[in-house]
Amino acid sequence: xxxxxxxxxAFMAQLLVSLRAAGQASKSMGxxxxxxxxxxxxxxxxxxxxxxRARAPPRxxxxxxxxxVARHAAERRNEALMRRIMSGAGYEMAAAAAAAAxxxxxxxxxxxxxxxxxxxxxxxxxxxxxxxxxxTASGGGGRCSAMAAARRMVKARLQVLRSLVPGGEAxxxxxxxxxxxxxxVCLKTQVELLQCLCEGSRPQLG
Amino acid sequence: xxxxxxxxxxxxxxxxxxxxxxxxxxxxxxxxxAGADGGDDCLERFCGDPGFAERAARLSSFSGQRFxxxxxxxxxxxGLPAPAPPAASNGEFAGSREASSVSDPASAxxxxxxxxRKAPAAAKGKGKESSSQAGEQKDPDTKRCKxxxxxxxxxxxxxxxxxxxxAGSDSSVEDGGQKPPGKGKNxxxxxxxxxxxxxxxxxxQATDSHSLAERVRRExxxxxxxxxxxxxPGCNKVIGKALMLDEIINYVQxxxxxxxxxxxxxxxxxxxxxxxxxxLLQKDMFQACGPSASSVFSLESSSSGFPFSDQGDVFQSFVxxxxxxxxxxxxxxxxxxxxxxxxxxxxxxxxxxxxxxRNFWEEDLQNVFHIDNGQQSxxxxxxxxxxxxxxxxxxxxxxx
Numbered sequence: 001x002x003x004x005x006x007x008x009x010a011f012m013a014q015l016l017v018s019l020r021a022a023g024q025a026s027k028s029m030g031x032x033x034x035x036x037x038x039x040x041x042x043x044x045x046x047x048x049x050x051x052x053r054a055r056a057p058p059r060x061x062x063x064x065x066x067x068x069v070a071r072h073a074a075e076r077r078n079e080a081l082m083r084r085i086m087s088g089a090g091y092e093m094a095a096a097a098a099a100a101a102x103x104x105x106x107x108x109x110x111x112x113x114x115x116x117x118x119x120x121x122x123x124x125x126x127x128x129x130x131x132x133x134x135x136t137a138s139g140g141g142g143r144c145s146a147m148a149a150a151r152r153m154v155k156a157r158l159q160v161l162r163s164l165v166p167g168g169e170a171x172x173x174x175x176x177x178x179x180x181x182x183x184x185v186c187l188k189t190q191v192e193l194l195q196c197l198c199e200g201s202r203p204q205l206g
Numbered sequence: 207x208x209x210x211x212x213x214x215x216x217x218x219x220x221x222x223x224x225x226x227x228x229x230x231x232x233x234x235x236x237x238x239x240a241g242a243d244g245g246d247d248c249l250e251r252f253c254g255d256p257g258f259a260e261r262a263a264r265l266s267s268f269s270g271q272r273f274x275x276x277x278x279x280x281x282x283x284x285g286l287p288a289p290a291p292p293a294a295s296n297g298e299f300a301g302s303r304e305a306s307s308v309s310d311p312a313s314a315x316x317x318x319x320x321x322x323r324k325a326p327a328a329a330k331g332k333g334k335e336s337s338s339q340a341g342e343q344k345d346p347d348t349k350r351c352k353x354x355x356x357x358x359x360x361x362x363x364x365x366x367x368x369x370x371x372x373a374g375s376d377s378s379v380e381d382g383g384q385k386p387p388g389k390g391k392n393x394x395x396x397x398x399x400x401x402x403x404x405x406x407x408x409x410x411q412a413t414d415s416h417s418l419a420e421r422v423r424r425e426x427x428x429x430x431x432x433x434x435x436x437x438x439p440g441c442n443k444v445i446g447k448a449l450m451l452d453e454i455i456n457y458v459q460x461x462x463x464x465x466x467x468x469x470x471x472x473x474x475x476x477x478x479x480x481x482x483x484x485x486l487l488q489k490d491m492f493q494a495c496g497p498s499a500s501s502v503f504s505l506e507s508s509s510s511g512f513p514f515s516d517q518g519d520v521f522q523s524f525v526x527x528x529x530x531x532x533x534x535x536x537x538x539x540x541x542x543x544x545x546x547x548x549x550x551x552x553x554x555x556x557x558x559x560x561x562x563x564r565n566f567w568e569e570d571l572q573n574v575f576h577i578d579n580g581q582q583s584x585x586x587x588x589x590x591x592x593x594x595x596x597x598x599x600x601x602x603x604x605x606x
Contacts, residue, residue, distance in 0.1 A: 034473035035466075042469060150448060157451040164458050174423065177430040180454065184437055187461040194468035201475050 004053075011049035012193050018045050019197075040072050042194060046186050062182045063175075067167025070098035101167070108169055 018041030047065035054061040073094035161176065162168040165183050168176055431450060435441040438457045444450050 031470075031473060035470040038469040038472050039466065042465070150446075153448040154451060157448060157455060160455050161451065161458070164455065164462070174426055174430065177427060177434065180458070181430060181434055181437065184434070184454075184458060184461070187458065187465065191461060191464050191468065194465065194472060198468060198471050198475060201472070 007049055007053045008189055008193065010052055011045055011189055012196075014045035014049050015042055015193060015197075018042070042190055043068050043072060046190050050182070050186055062179060063167045063171065064165055064179050064183045066094075066097050067101060069094045070101045071166055074098040074102070104170055 047069045050065050051061040165180055171179055434454055438454050441450055441453045444453055
């Protein structure tokens with residue numbers, strides 16, 4: 001299911017504005033900085049457009065949007081540009097979100113360490129018991145291990161997905177999939193719009 | 207997260223078990239919960255009941271996180287702090303209660319059920335809503351909680367409670383003509399829409415709340431996966447969670463890489479001079495963005511009026527306007543300035559970040575315009591009049 005036209009347009013308009021702001025920022029930026037500025041502006045545009053669309057049938061804006069903006073806001077050098085794009089108050093919110101995200105990440109890390117240590121403690125005892133049982137159960141053992149292997153695979157991939165989707169570390173299961181869905185749609189739109197812009201500015205070269 | 211869906215059904219079970227102990231309290235419960243939205247005379251009544259208080263505490267604490275908004279309010283209503291009994295006790299509690307609840311006279315149970323459904327409905331509906339998703343497009347409306355409509359009489363027949371299915375008598379009474387084919391998929395009821403999801407147990411499957419909740423969750427997950435499958439090209443051939451996730455990951459990575467590459471390209475091609483962008487867009491948007499975009503634009507060109515009544519539409523209108531016009535001047539800027547004029551009229555009516563952003567853009571763009579062209583005032587004067595209908599762009603040729 002592709003993005004509705006309204007979203008595309010809102011995104012594009014926002015993109016134009018942010019690119020404009022970025023262009024105003026400095027005419028003498030290096031290539032890499034320019035590229036970062038473009039990426040930043042397009043990401044912010046994406047987040048803003050998606051937030052606006054989420055307002056229409058009133059739902060909460062997607063988690064990845066905040067995380068994305070927060071991620072950009074966290075870098076100090078982006079501050080001026082972001083301020084210009086998003087207006088001062090918006091930037092404050094983004095900075096606050098960034099701080100909150102940082103704290104959340106630390107919390108999650110702590111929790112994970114605790115969980116892992118607990119598992120190690122109990123796993124050592126349980127595994128011995130389970131191992132002996134599995135050995136005795138002839139055919140069932142193979143099946144169980146296959147399922148366990150599949151589950152492990154899925155878990156590993158979910159972990160990778162979590163690292164990919166912005167703001168995904170805190171999500172689990174169902175919400176992760178929803179966020180991925182939204183994020184994929186928006187990424188697709190972003191790519192299309194950027195392509196449009198590229199095509200548009202190409203004749204300039206001649 | 208696993209507790210989330212399970213929590214809902216636990217609450218349903220807890221509340222359904224309530225009549226076993228105290229029907230009077232139950233009536234109050236429903237009254238109070240319904241009065242959670244207003245009216246608090248019931249509050250004192252059941253605050254006085256210790257057994258109920260304990261149940262309520264367990265309820266609120268068990269699904270503590272889910273009920274962040276609604277439940278905290280509800281728990282607060284009950285006037286109790288939230289202790290933390292272990293979940294196991296809840297399970298047993300529910301289990302013992304349900305067995306006893308079965309033997310209740312069917313009518314009393316039905317009445318109680320009917321009333322109670324309103325109670326958890328409000329709280330659970332909110333909880334489920336907030337937890338379900340953020341902005342997913344393909345809305346699983348069939349599974350989503352619907353609000354209760356009228357039809358009191360139908361409630362007993364149509365609704366399904368996970369626990370009540372255990373009792374043959376109850377189900378036969380309640381389900382009426384509703385029984386779907388035994389092994390079919392879980393039928394979400396089309397009958398009186400409630401605020402939470404009804405799950406019908408399949409034949410030969412465990413009907414305790416654990417597995418039912420898990421099944422609901424699994425169905426939701428599979429539904430999302432299906433949507434993702436349609437979205438990600440090349441996922442159709444693959445079956446199985448792990449492989450599909452693989453594909454999805456690859457796709458996301460490739461999209462991200464594409465974004466980087468394109469932004470790099472944009473940065474090289476266009477040294478970010480803003481004045482060029484709109485004209486370029488105007489010329490090339492038609493070809494580059496494909497037939498879908500152009501169809502929409504043509505549609506909008508046919509509409510002669512600017513729907514300035516809505517901020518969102520302002521956006522659309524000026525973007526589309528920019529793309530329709532084939533005049534030599536920079537129509538996007540013109541349209542934008544026009545939009546800014548229009549916006550000033552609407553400033554008072556709107557609020558929120560939307561307005562903030564727009565105001566910000568306005569002043570930014572105004573700066574741009576002021577710097578670049580000196581005929582701003584004239585253009586504004588004309589454009590203020592030409593609100594409706596096409597732009598009088600042809601009359602004004604402004605050069606940057």
